[in-house]
Amino acid sequence: MKPAIRSAARRLARATSALALVAAAGAAHAQTVTIAMLNNPDMLELKKLSPAFEKANPGIKLNWVILEENVLRQRATTDITTNSGQFDVMMIGTYEAPQWGKRGWLAPMTNLPADYDLNDVVKTARDGLSYNGTLYALPFYVESSMTYYRKDLFAAKGLTMPEQPTYDQIKTFADKLNDPSKGTYGICLRGKAGWGENMAYVTTVVNTFGGRWFDEKWHAQLTSPEWKKAVSFYVDLLKKDGPPGASSNGFNENLTLMSSGKCAMWIDATVAAGILYNKQQSQVADKIGFAAAPTEVTPNGSHWLWSWALAVPKSSKSQDAAKKFIEWSTSKQYIEMVAKDEGWASVPSGTRVSTYQRPEYKQAAPFSDFVLKAIQSADPTHPSAKPVPYTGVQFVGIPEFQSFGTVVGQSIAGAVAGQMSVDQALAAGNAAADRAVKQAGYQK
Structure with missing residues (x-):
């Protein structure tokens, strides 16, 4: 083999092995976020729309575990109390968030990006998912x-x-x-x-x-x-x-x-x-x-007053990626995506003040003001x-x-x-x- 050809072959081999290393590094950096999710219609819609999140975040792969309500609660509780780290995102509610936050089992939902607009999230929902003024989950929807x-x-x-x-x-x-x-x-x-x-x-x-x-x-x-x-x-x-x-x-x-x-x-x-x-x-x-x-x-x-919300257990090995997914799935942009896919009547309710200000939502959802009032008037401190x-x-x-x-x-x-x-x-x-x-x- 001529020296010039040998040299070109070596360069090609080096380039190929460098590309392989880059690919391997990329694969190593691709994080899997495992989500324990409820099998209600709104959550199935989230799974349906989630390829948009993966496309925008190619380093994150979502792994869905969709469960019936009683089973979800059992699996999530077992995972968090045993610190096993099976799930990176958990769907929990206003019952679990303050208690688990108090015990240090959840990552706080702090330092959210400015465009998330936390003040737009209904205050009742934020309060119900907080302990001692710290928010431990973001509401996917809120209901009375x-x-x-x-x-x-x-x-x-x-x-x-x-x-x-x-x-x-x-x-x-x-x-x-x-x-x-x-x-x-x-x-x-x-x-x-x-x-x-x-x-x-x-x-x-x-x-x-x-x-x-x-x-x-x-x-x-x-x-x-x-x-x-x-x-x-x-x-x-x-x-x-x-x-x-x-x-x-x-x-x-x-x-x-x-x-x-x-x-x-x-x-x-x-x-x-x-x-x-x-x-x-x-x-x-x-x-x-x-x-x-x-x-x-x-x-x-x-x-009643309830919120199905998304939280990151402290035992998760992919906390940043998990938090990124939660921010996306509880954002104003996600609500717009559902409106486009299913119509305004079907967007996640009770979470954002801006949703209730949208003329499209008011027109499509004649129940909207009524529902917001029911959510805001439910009083967990005086249940009887x-x-x-x-x-x-x-x-x-x-x-x-x-x-x-x-x-x-x-x-x-x-x-x-x-x-x-x-x-x-x-x-x-x-x-x-x-x-x-x-x-x-x-x-x-």
């Missing part, structure tokens, strides 16, 4: 609860839904509208066991019936007259006017029933409005009416007419609530399914709640 109903079915029976219904009125409507022979049920409500499934809703019923989880000395109150009245009302209503198998229905199952025209009424999260009013996703989009969540003896705690030693409307803001709240949820689901009486369910629940706070040292 409200009443949905079928305007056409109400009109056919000559019924009028008040702006602020009472539970007695809801029962009267459900009795008149229940028509199983036509596949329509008077009311759909959460029955699936779980502290964030059936107990989120049931606790608001208990609150407005004048009940509370604990008295000021942390004695469980589940066998009180208010709990018995509230839970008996709920169980009887579902048994008489609800769909079959109601004890298996959570948010997603009831959303499917309502959007396919099977429910005359549904009391649940305000976030469902965007789906029910979307003609592509709802068969009854032009027939949906809305009202406030019902009250009974007090308005206190009658409608009687004084309580905890905060939280639809949950008790202590770490032990996850376990005893789910135990109570299982007992109440058992009462809906006819496996036990309400009295038996509440006696078992009361014992579990009392035992948990006693062991944790809360009881005075």
Whole structure:
């Protein structure tokens, strides 16, 4: 081989090996961000739009773990408490963020870029995800609860839904509208066991019936007259006017029933409005009416406050990349992307003041001002007419609530399914709640 050719060959070999090193370095720098995500429609939309984030950030690859609500909570809690670092981004809520932030388990959401415009994020949402003034998660959407109903079915029976219904009125409507022979049920409500499934809703019923989880000395109150009245009302209503198998229905199952025209009424999260009013996703989009969540003896705690939010566990090895993804998925720009893809009615609700100022949103979402007011008026510091030693409307803001709240949820689901009486369910629940706070040292 001639010297010139040999020299060229060596140069080529050197260049090729240098390119290989660059490629290897690039591959080494490409970070995988593993996301523990809820399987609700808004979150599935996020996954659908996420290639835009990967395209803008070629060094980051997203790995999605999409889970049913109860499973997500279990997996996220196990991961964070064992410090295993399985997830880089976790979808958590207003229950977990302050508690986990307090324990140093989450990376603070500080030093956000100026164009993120944190002041545009609804203050109630920021406060609910903070501990001691430090923000530990960014809200993906914020919700309260409200009443949905079928305007056409109400009109056919000559019924009028008040702006602020009472539970007695809801029962009267459900009795008149229940028509199983036509596949329509008077009311759909959460029955699936779980502290964030059936107990989120049931606790608001208990609150407005004048009940509370604990008295000021942390004695469980589940066998009180208010709990018995509230839970008996709920169980009887579902048994008489609800769909079959109601004890298996959570948010997603009831959303499917309502959007396919099977429910005359549904009391649940305000976030469902965007789906029910979307003609592509709802068969009854032009027939949906809305009202406030019902009250009974007090308005206190009658409608909840919740945020599904995104947080970075301290155990994550890719914290900067994870934070970058969270900033993108909770940004104004992301809201614009959803509006373009699904229409303004379907954008994540309750998070940004600017969304509620958009004429396009107001026009597409007739429920928008109503929802914002419900979110801003829910008061986690006064969830009951009687004084309580905890905060939280639809949950008790202590770490032990996850376990005893789910135990109570299982007992109440058992009462809906006819496996036990309400009295038996509440006696078992009361014992579990009392035992948990006693062991944790809360009881005075």
